[in-house]
Amino acid sequence: MATNLTGKTIVITGATSGIGLATAEELTRRGAHVIGVGRSVGRCRAAEERLAALNPAARPAFCTADLALQSEVRRLAGEIRGLLAARGPAALDGLVNNAGTFTYWLALTTEGFETQWAVNYLAPFLLTHELLPLLAAAPTARIVTVSSESHAHTSLRWADIQLRRRYNGLLAYQQTKLADILFTAELNRRLRGQAPHVHAFAADPGLVDTPIGQKGTPELVQWVWQRRRDAGIPPAKAAQGIIALLDEGLAPRPDTVYWRHGQPRQPSRQAQDAAAAQRLWALSEQMCGTNNGSLS
Amino acid sequence: MKSYVLITGATGGLGKAFAVECASRGWPLYLTDLRPEPLELLAGALHRTYGVPVRWRACDLTDAGQRTALCEALRSEQARFGGLINVAGGDHEGLFCEQTSAQLRSIVRLNIEATIEMTHALLRLRDASETFRIVNVASLAAFYPMPYKATYAASKRFLLDFSLALRQELAGQGVTVTALCPAGLPTTPACIAAIEAQGVMGQLTTQNTGAAAAGTLDAALAGKAVYIPGLLNRLLRALGGLVPPTVVAWFIGRRWGAARRDLGNPAESSILVPEASPA
Numbered sequence: 282m283a284t285n286l287t288g289k290t291i292v293i294t295g296a297t298s299g300i301g302l303a304t305a306e307e308l309t310r311r312g313a314h315v316i317g318v319g320r321s322v323g324r325c326r327a328a329e330e331r332l333a334a335l336n337p338a339a340r341p342a343f344c345t346a347d348l349a350l351q352s353e354v355r356r357l358a359g360e361i362r363g364l365l366a367a368r369g370p371a372a373l374d375g376l377v378n379n380a381g382t383f384t385y386w387l388a389l390t391t392e393g394f395e396t397q398w399a400v401n402y403l404a405p406f407l408l409t410h411e412l413l414p415l416l417a418a419a420p421t422a423r424i425v426t427v428s429s430e431s432h433a434h435t436s437l438r439w440a441d442i443q444l445r446r447r448y449n450g451l452l453a454y455q456q457t458k459l460a461d462i463l464f465t466a467e468l469n470r471r472l473r474g475q476a477p478h479v480h481a482f483a484a485d486p487g488l489v490d491t492p493i494g495q496k497g498t499p500e501l502v503q504w505v506w507q508r509r510r511d512a513g514i515p516p517a518k519a520a521q522g523i524i525a526l527l528d529e530g531l532a533p534r535p536d537t538v539y540w541r542h543g544q545p546r547q548p549s550r551q552a553q554d555a556a557a558a559q560r561l562w563a564l565s566e567q568m569c570g571t572n573n574g575s576l577s
Numbered sequence: 578m579k580s581y582v583l584i585t586g587a588t589g590g591l592g593k594a595f596a597v598e599c600a601s602r603g604w605p606l607y608l609t610d611l612r613p614e615p616l617e618l619l620a621g622a623l624h625r626t627y628g629v630p631v632r633w634r635a636c637d638l639t640d641a642g643q644r645t646a647l648c649e650a651l652r653s654e655q656a657r658f659g660g661l662i663n664v665a666g667g668d669h670e671g672l673f674c675e676q677t678s679a680q681l682r683s684i685v686r687l688n689i690e691a692t693i694e695m696t697h698a699l700l701r702l703r704d705a706s707e708t709f710r711i712v713n714v715a716s717l718a719a720f721y722p723m724p725y726k727a728t729y730a731a732s733k734r735f736l737l738d739f740s741l742a743l744r745q746e747l748a749g750q751g752v753t754v755t756a757l758c759p760a761g762l763p764t765t766p767a768c769i770a771a772i773e774a775q776g777v778m779g780q781l782t783t784q785n786t787g788a789a790a791a792g793t794l795d796a797a798l799a800g801k802a803v804y805i806p807g808l809l810n811r812l813l814r815a816l817g818g819l820v821p822p823t824v825v826a827w828f829i830g831r832r833w834g835a836a837r838r839d840l841g842n843p844a845e846s847s848i849l850v851p852e853a854s855p856a
C-alpha cells in the first residue's frame with residue numbers, strides 16, 4: 282500500500298525503545314526510509330534488524346550517538362549527512378525528536394549540563410539546527426518534537442533553569458517538556474521567514490506504556506512508574522499521533538504548535554508565552570554555540 | 578572573583594558541579610583532571626554558556642612529577658588565582674587486606690599529597706588584591722573511624738584537620754579555608770548503588786551535587802570552617818560527636834557490613850571510586 286509516506290526519509294531519535302521504536306516500525310511498514318538513532322550499539326543493531334524484517338525494501342538504517350552530548354549531536358548530524366549523500370540527492374523529509382530520559386538524581390553531562398535538559402531539550406534544539414539545511418532541501422518537511430502534557434505543571438525557573446541548586450527529577454523533566462513547546466513555537470516563527478515549507482510540531486503522546494521511568498531509577502520510582510504505565514496506551518497507538526503530523530495530508534495550522542493524537546490542543550499558558558520563547562531561544566543558542574546559525 | 582579559581586578533579590561528578598556553579602557566578606576557571614578530552618568539552622561548554630575564561634590542563638595528581646609540571650605551567654602562564662577547590666580524591670573498593678599496596682599508596686597520594694602541594698603552590702600564585710578561597714573536599718567520613726574504608730576515612734580526617742589548622746594560621750592574611758564534608762553524593766553508578774543499598778536512610782542523607790556545590794561556595798565566601806550539606810547530616814554529625822569513637826566504629830561496621838552484603842560484595846571489583854563514597 283503506497284501512502285504519502287512511502288519513499289520519505291525520516292530521522293527518529295530514541296528509536297530503540299517505546300514510542301520511537303513503534304513510530305519507526307509503522308513508518309517502515311508504510312515504506313518510509315527510517316534513520317533511527319539510539320545510544321547503545323547493541324540496541325541499535327537489534328532495532329535495525331527488526332525494522333528490516335518488517336520491510337527490507339525500506340532499507341532502514343541506524344546511527345549510534347549519546348544525545349546528552351552536543352559533540353555527539355554534531356557528529357551524528359555529520360553521519361546522517363553522509364548516509365543521505367550516499368543514497369542520492371541529500372534531502373530529509375522528516376525529523377522526529379523523540380529521545381527522552383528521566384533521571385532521578387541530578388547528573389551533569391561531560392559538558393556540564395543537567396542530563397534531562399541536555400537530552401530532552403538541548404539535543405532537539407541542536408539537532409534541528411544541524412539538520413535544517415537537509416530539511417529545507419526537501420519539497421516539504423516536518424519536524425516533530427515529542428513533548429508531554431506534564432509540561433503544564435511547571436513554568437521555567439530562569440534563575441536556575443537546569444534546577445542544579447534545587448534539583449527535583451520530575452520538575453526538571455516537566456521543564457524540558459515545556460521548553461520543547463516554546464522551542465517549537467519560536468522555530469515556526471523563524472521558519473516562516475526562512476523556510477516556510479518546513480513546519481514544526483510539538484506532540485503529546487499521552488500516557489504511554491514504555492519503560493522510560495525504569496532506566497537506572499531507584500526501586501520506588503520504578504514501582505510507581507510500573508503502576509502508571511499499566512494505565513498507558515500501547516506505544517503503537519502513540520506512534521499514530523506522531524505519524525499523522527509527518528503526513529503532508531495533515532495541513533499545519535498557523536499558530537498551532539501543540540498536538541495530541543493528531544489533533545491540535547491548547548498547551549499551558551506558560552507554553553504560549555512568546556517573550557519566554559524568544560528568551561529561551563537566545564539562551565539555547567548560547568548553550569549550543571549556534572549563535573551564527575541559519576536561524577539566528 | 579576576578580582571578581582564576583583552580584578546580585582539581587574537575588570532570589568528576591562533584592568537580593563538574595563546582596565548575597558549573599563557579600562559571601554561573603562569572604568566575605574565571607582553571608580546570609584540571611586526568612584526561613584531556615572531557616576537560617576540553619567541559620571548558621568549551623562553560624565558556625560559551627557563561628562567557629567566562631576557562632583554561633585547562635590534564636594532570637595525574639597521584640604522580641609527583643606531573644604535579645610539579647602542572648605547577649610549573651601555572652607559573653609560566655602567569656595566571657593569578659583567587660581560589661582553589663581541591664576535589665580530586667578517591668578510594669579503592671575492598672577490605673584493607675584485599676587492597677594492594679599500590680592502591681593504598683594512591684589514596685594517600687591523591688587525597689593528601691596532592692592537596693597539600695596544590696595548596697602550597699597556589700598560595701604563591703594568589704592574586705593579593707582579593708581574598709583567596711580554599712575549599713578542601715573532605716567527607717562526613719572525616720569525623721568517624723570507618724571500618725571497610727579505614728584509609729580513605731583517615732585521609733579525609735587529615736584534610737579536615739589540615740583545613741582547620743591552615744585556616745587559623747592564615748587568618749588575617751586574606752585567606753579562608755573551608756572543609757566540605759558531604760555524606761554520600763550520587764555521582765557514579767557505584768555511589769548510587771551504595772546509597773540505595775542503605776534504603777530510606779540513604780535517600781534522606783543524600784544531597785544533590787549541585788546543591789552541595791552552591792552551598793559550599795556560599796560557605797567559603799562567608800569564611801566558614803566546615804560545611805556539611807543537608808540538615809539531617811548536620812544533625813547526625815552533631816549526635817555522632819557525642820558518642821565515643823570506638824562505639825561509632827562498631828555501629829558503622831555493623832551497618833556497612835549489612836549494606837555490603839546487600840550489594841553482593843563490591844569488594845570483588847577494584848575500581849577507583851571517585852569522591853564522596855557514602856559515609
Ligand SMILES: NC(=O)c1ccc[n+]([C@@H]2O[C@H](COP(=O)([O-])OP(=O)(O)OC[C@H]3O[C@@H](n4cnc5c(N)ncnc54)[C@H](OP(=O)(O)O)[C@@H]3O)[C@@H](O)[C@H]2O)c1
Nearest residue numbers: 295297298299300320347348349380381429488489491493
Ligand atoms: N511514556 C510516556 O508516557 C510519555 C509521555 C509523554 C511524553 N513521553 C516522551 O516520549 C519520548 C519517548 O519516550 P518513551 O516513553 O518511548 O521512553 P523509552 O521507551 O525509554 O524510549 C526513549 C528512547 O530514547 C533513547 N535515549 C535516551 N537517552 C538517550 C541518549 N542520551 N542518547 C540517545 N538516545 C537516548 C532511549 O534509548 P535506550 O533504548 O538505549 O534506552 C530510547 O530509544 C520521550 O521524549 C518522553 O519524554 C513519554
